Amino acid sequence: MTIHARTLALVDDLRKLPAETPWVEFKKDNDDAPMIGKLISALSNSARMADEHFAYVVWGVRDGDHAAIGTTFEPSTRKENGQPLELWLAQRLQPAIAFQFDVIDYHGTRLVLLRIPAATNAPVEFERTAYIRIGSATPRLSDHSERLRALWTKLQPHVWETGVAEQFLTGDEVLARLDYACYFDLTAQPLPDNRAGIFERLAADRLVLPDAGGHWIITNLGAVLLAKRLSDFSPAMARKAVRFVAYGGTNRADTVTHRQDGQRGYASGFKGLVDYIDGLLPRNEHIGKAFREDQPLYPSIAIRELVANALIHQDMTVGGAGPLIELFADRMEITNPGKPLVSPDRFLDLPPRSRNEALASMMRRMRLCEEQGTGIDKVIRAVELHQMPPPDFRTEGDSVRAELFAPRRFAEMTRDERIRACYQHAALKFVSGERMKNATLCERFGIDPKNAAQASVIIRECQKAGLIRPADPAHPRAGYVPFWA
Known part of the structure; x- marks a missing residue:
């Protein structure tokens, strides 16, 4: 469909409205610049309140x-104070907003359509004042505190997920691009026997939205979760695909042995990705009582949870970047774009903060990741069960990296690894309602109880690093807790 066809269908839909709405205004010839500026502010804020992506002003349509x-x-x-109207308006609107005027030949009648994106991060102001639409009036937003509070409530969860990945698609085009059968399967819903039922469910989860002229929008959430091919969407969306690279050695200069650039959405491709990685891992030898001959090099639950975390917690607004999984001979690194919202040393105990709440919620419903706040617990539990070196969570520039290390005996672990493992063990015990003791740390490392003094040395070093403290200084046998407890 052409852009012009969508615009004509949009005007058709706007004209069919029974009356002006808080996000639609009709004008004849009024071109007063301050009036237009106030309208942009008011309609943008009102569109967010109404969960609309855009607001509109149409010149050339009679109000009645x-x-x-x-x-x-x-x-x-049109000029205002010697400046082009659009420049004059842009200089007075904060935050900057990508409004657009279009002159339309509407079946032989000349119309002008002003498209106004809905407010995203903060109320839109004109000349340092935010406005809102109430009926036909455009009062200051600050004079209506209840609406101001409601707007901020709407703004807080508005993130990348609600954006438009593709618009003005026919029903057939939507179903050709999205793996809708996967959605019904993973959410344990019966597949409706008619198209209306399919679109009703997809729209209820805001994976698609109605568009002009009976057409449809695929949201960013719908595309990134269910795309059959992410390359069917914009290059920015295609770059959100998960990339996997395996190297023949321990650094990136070594030969690449396997590479997979994900094409499918996260939900439709998740199981295949995890199975692919698992299939490449060598099976492990017996190291400690927890290992079996058929065990992969890394616990499957740890890979699954760390990959899911990378998908959920990435900053989708970072251009040209998506999750990256790299497999080396001695470790696996999982990197996602965006600085963490929670300090990496508190991933275990603090409630997770996600930029992508709708994505996280949907992936939990699809049973692709654990319930909120339990994923890192399971990673560390699995690592401890297999007596592996502790995972490392850290910030790398503007990204977060989680690192899993191949199995090594206690004697082969570095001092820093032993201290980090001690801290993680104390934190895991604390969030489980227990306390770390010398005996539990011996079990975690596979240290013979006769050599418990080795665990005591690690505990002292971890205390010196400020990562743990005695649970009760007056009673040394009470155990230890993390520094934040």
């Missing part, structure tokens, strides 16, 4: 009966 009567308004030549 919505008849297309035409307009003489010409935004491209």
Whole structure:
């Protein structure tokens, strides 16, 4: 479909509205610049309140009966104080907003359409004042505290997920691009026997939204979760695909042995990705009582949870970057774009903060990741069960990296690894309602109880590093807790 066809269908839909709404305004020829500035602020804020992606002003449509009567308004030549109208408006609107004027030949009648994106991060202000639409009035937002609170409530969860990945698609085009059968399977819902039922469920989860002229929008959430091919969407969306690279040695200069650039959405491709990685891992030898001959090099639950965390917690607004999984001979690194919202040393105990709450919620419903706040617990439990070196969670530039290390005996672990393992063990015990003791640390490392003094040395070093403290200084046998307890 052409852009012009969508615009005509959009005007058709706007004219069919029974009356002006808080996000739609009709004008004849009024081109007063301050009036337009206030309208942009008010309609943008009101569109967010109404969960609309855009607000609109249409010149050339009569307010009463919505008849297309035409307009003489010409935004491209209109000046205000010697400046082009669009520049004059842009300089007075904060935050910056990508409004757009379009002159339309509407079946032989000249109309002007102003598209106004809904507010995203903060209320839109014109000349340092935010406005809102109430009926036909455009009052200051600050004079209506209840609406201001409601707007901030709407703004807080508005993130990348609600954006438009593709618009003005027919039903057939939507179903060709999205793996809708996967959605029904993973959410344990019966597949409806008619198209209306399919779209009703997809729209209820805001994976698709109605568009002009009976067409549909695929949201960013719908595309990133269910795309059959992410390359069917914009290059920015395609770059959100998960990349996997395996190296023949211990650094990136070694030969690449396997590479897979994900094509499918996260939900439709998740199981295949995890199975692919698991299939490449060598099976492990007996190291400690927890290992069996058929065990993969890394616990499957740890890989699954760390990959899911990378998908959920990435910063989707970072351009040209997506999750990256790298497999080396001695470790696995899982990197996602975006600085963490929680300090890496508190991933275990603090409630997770995600930029992508709808994505996280949907992946939990699809049973692709654990319930909120338990994923890192399971990673560390699995690592301790297999007496492996502790995982490392850290910030790398503007990204977060989780590192899993191949099995090594206690004697082969570095001093820093032993201290980090001690801290993680104390934290895991604390969040489980227990306390770390010398005996539990011996078990974690596979240290013979006759050599418990080795665990005592690690505990002292971990205390010196400020990572743990005695649970009760007056009673040394009470055990130890993390520094934040």
